Amino acid sequence: MHSGITVVLAAERIGSVFGFPVTNALIMAWLLMAILIAGVYFFRRSLAIVPGKLQAGVEWAFEGALDYMGETLGSDELARKFFPLVATIFIFVAFINELEFFPGVGSLGLMRGTDFIPLLRAPTTDLNFTLALAIISFLTIEVTGVVTLGIFKYAGKYVNLKSPVGFFVGLLEILSNLGRLITFSFRLFGNIFAGEVVVMVAGYFLPYFLPAPLMGFEMFIGLVQAVVFAILTLFFIKLAIMDPAEAH
Amino acid sequence: MSQLFSAFGIDWHLLIAQAVNFGIVLIALWYFLYKPVMATLDKRREMIAKGVDDARKAGEKLAGADGVAAARVADADKKADGILATAREAANKEKASIVSAAESRAAQVAADAEARAAEEVSRARRESEKDIARLALLAAEKVIREKA
Numbered sequence: 001m002h003s004g005i006t007v008v009l010a011a012e013r014i015g016s017v018f019g020f021p022v023t024n025a026l027i028m029a030w031l032l033m034a035i036l037i038a039g040v041y042f043f044r045r046s047l048a049i050v051p052g053k054l055q056a057g058v059e060w061a062f063e064g065a066l067d068y069m070g071e072t073l074g075s076d077e078l079a080r081k082f083f084p085l086v087a088t089i090f091i092f093v094a095f096i097n098e099l100e101f102f103p104g105v106g107s108l109g110l111m112r113g114t115d116f117i118p119l120l121r122a123p124t125t126d127l128n129f130t131l132a133l134a135i136i137s138f139l140t141i142e143v144t145g146v147v148t149l150g151i152f153k154y155a156g157k158y159v160n161l162k163s164p165v166g167f168f169v170g171l172l173e174i175l176s177n178l179g180r181l182i183t184f185s186f187r188l189f190g191n192i193f194a195g196e197v198v199v200m201v202a203g204y205f206l207p208y209f210l211p212a213p214l215m216g217f218e219m220f221i222g223l224v225q226a227v228v229f230a231i232l233t234l235f236f237i238k239l240a241i242m243d244p245a246e247a248h
Numbered sequence: 249m250s251q252l253f254s255a256f257g258i259d260w261h262l263l264i265a266q267a268v269n270f271g272i273v274l275i276a277l278w279y280f281l282y283k284p285v286m287a288t289l290d291k292r293r294e295m296i297a298k299g300v301d302d303a304r305k306a307g308e309k310l311a312g313a314d315g316v317a318a319a320r321v322a323d324a325d326k327k328a329d330g331i332l333a334t335a336r337e338a339a340n341k342e343k344a345s346i347v348s349a350a351e352s353r354a355a356q357v358a359a360d361a362e363a364r365a366a367e368e369v370s371r372a373r374r375e376s377e378k379d380i381a382r383l384a385l386l387a388a389e390k391v392i393r394e395k396a
Contacts, residue, residue: 020261036273040280047284049292055285062285084282088274096366122268127256132266231356 011126013115024118025126090230096124097222101215124192133183137233145240161184191225
């Protein structure tokens, strides 16, 4: 095997399907999707009016999240509308992050020449995944703003010709909105990727003892990052639907 | 920029693939998790609301039934009073008629007895008159015989 630490920033390509590259992050994403979908499929079949413990827990979480979203967005109807997107971001990202250190992830792989290529890599440590998520979140936020306020009112948030100060505020708004693509994707990628590197380095210096508690901490970080991504999406939706006249 | 992209392995194929993955998860969770759980929550909320409403209605009905029962009891009381009053009146009438019948009967009995007693007296008197006449006759005979 290799001596020392190799940090690979990009997900490694395993093969290709119909000309589309298939990376280890993509394979893991498919695997996790299959597990997640199977899980919710069986959960759905067990749903009952008188809930079991699991269902009661899920319902409690749903109602809590819906209440919180309703308070934030100021309307239960909007909360119900955006709940699926926000909840899916949280569930999918949290699921990926919690299984990031599952045995086999990063350790099962192929030898290509003298290089070891892991077969599975947490999708959140691949910028393609986090950027895709950021783009989805960004597009949802902007489209929601346009649909809710109308194109002219929404554009008025960014293009303001009434005063020089207003003009620069508008420019800053545009920049900060576009910047969300970068902050969203790199925040998640950076936190989770850095966590993996830290665990790797710890395993190099003090194997057997140090990695396990660090993994626990990184799993906590993974949960926090999932919450952050979902909550920020919620807040930005709220900002987008706010009337500019009310906002200032 | 392209150097940065290649350093992070950014590839639009992979971007699309991951976006599609997220879309699939979103749809699957929507269909298997959000929709059924929301439906369950709504259904339960409806059931609870219906239960509360039913309980309220039952309470109202119970209060109404109390009123009806009280009215019925009052009605029955009034009717019973009426029946008692008529019965008492009838009894009084009956009593009066019985008493008057008994009185007239007693008067008749008394009158009969008086009449019979008077007849007995007159009969006794007639008998004694007959006896006296016979005795007088005997006495006269005796006197006449002694004189003769």
